[in-house]
Amino acid sequence: MKRSLPLAIALVMGLLMIGTYYFPWMDGFYRLVLLWSPVIAGFAFFLGILSFLMHHIFKVRRKVPGWGYNLTAILSFAVMLLVGLLPEIYPRLFGFLGDQQADPDASVFKWLFGNVLVPMEATMFALLAFYIASASFRAFRARNLEATLLLAAAILIMIGRVPLGEWIFPPFTDIQQWIMEFPNTAAKRAIMIGVGLGMAATALKLMLGIERAWIGRGD
């Protein structure tokens, strides 16, 4: 039952959703499913939070190496949750912070978001520039014909995408545009068609119960 019920739901819902694409009289059902989706996504958020907390609490309790980072993650979660929720639920109690909704400058949540999360995430992404520069210096070698072609295409794209390249040699922009529009598009479309067929096959396998990994192990 634990396995056959999810499989039956997957088959019925899969068939119904395919049906909504071809039969206009199924519009009412289609609309209903679209309204269910955000509710289901809400449960997914809840599961995500639960999984996050269980993972980090387990590590803190066992004091595994680096457990301080896990504790930081839990505390950060708790702080953001509290400063986000409490002023909304008890606006009078937290009135000393100012109008959290109307005045963006007064919102502690927005302040933490803008001054902690945004710079941290931007810093993580900015580090990529350093590592890409280092990696291309150390690993991008013209070892054979394929690697040489890749190298040449990469250099033409890189130089053609910046104004300095155009200033050095104006046709660089047109060359990079041609590479993007023709060889890149041809290769990408071939890959996309393959991926599309693979997705359709996987969807069928899920609906027909051939692929069962998603329900996990059990009776």
Added chain:
Amino acid sequence: MRDFFIKLSQMDRRWVFLGVLVLTVFPFFVPMNLPIVTTRYTQLVYDEIDSIKPASDPDSKPILLSMDYDPGTLAELGPMAKAILRHIFARKGKVIVISFMPTGSALAEETLRSVAREFEDQGIKEGENFAFLGFTTPAAAVIQSIGRDIRDNYPTDTRKVPLDDMPMFRNVHNYQDIHIVLDLAGNNYPVTWISNAVERHKARFAMGVTNVMAADFTPYIPQQSHGMIGGLRGAAEYEAMIVAQGYYPKVGDAVRGMDSQSIIHVFIIGLIFLGNLGYFLGRKTGGGR
């Protein structure tokens, strides 16, 4: 000489890091003012937005701007969003802003409101020219539901004002009432839009993506996407165009950032050349890596 180049090609990577740092910062103090030439894909998006009618026109349709980026890609997509919003507001058009990124929604709202404040004295008002509907999930279902009626998933804006109480939503229900959907994304959401809005509901669509993702989305132009603004370069092109057409007095962060990007690209090409030079010279002596 050969040994010198071989040694240079094996230098400590911290020198590379230092080079990247210095060359990124340098142009902010000494601008190069390189000319920005518009590419075809950016021009296509610009033309789409330039054809919107002012909100006072009864036939005016809003642009649906989905700002699906987070702080990691803010440097590229933030200037793009600002340039597009300035263009829309300068033309007195209407824009509906949404986001499918939990960490992107706050960025989207801040960008929208800061640009709207710039145009306050020109009569740009919330509810008449712009609306912020906030974060909702899951993207695929919400995108499809807009094909039925935008009110299904967004009954109110983030201020809890019903859509029906805002003049800009009069006669706006689904994609047929929207001028164009524009997705600014640092992820795969343009494909979600194309699958669920373009293919299923015949929505008109264009996108702005990061530079590294531009290659992934080129195959969708022009059939499924009417154009594409690619990375900081595309944003710089857009900024330069709205200044050239008199919509805004000065260029922004994207044009300034292009100087750094130009130098860094040339620096990396130089490093690749140096690395390969050392590789070939070393191979001849049996020491190439």
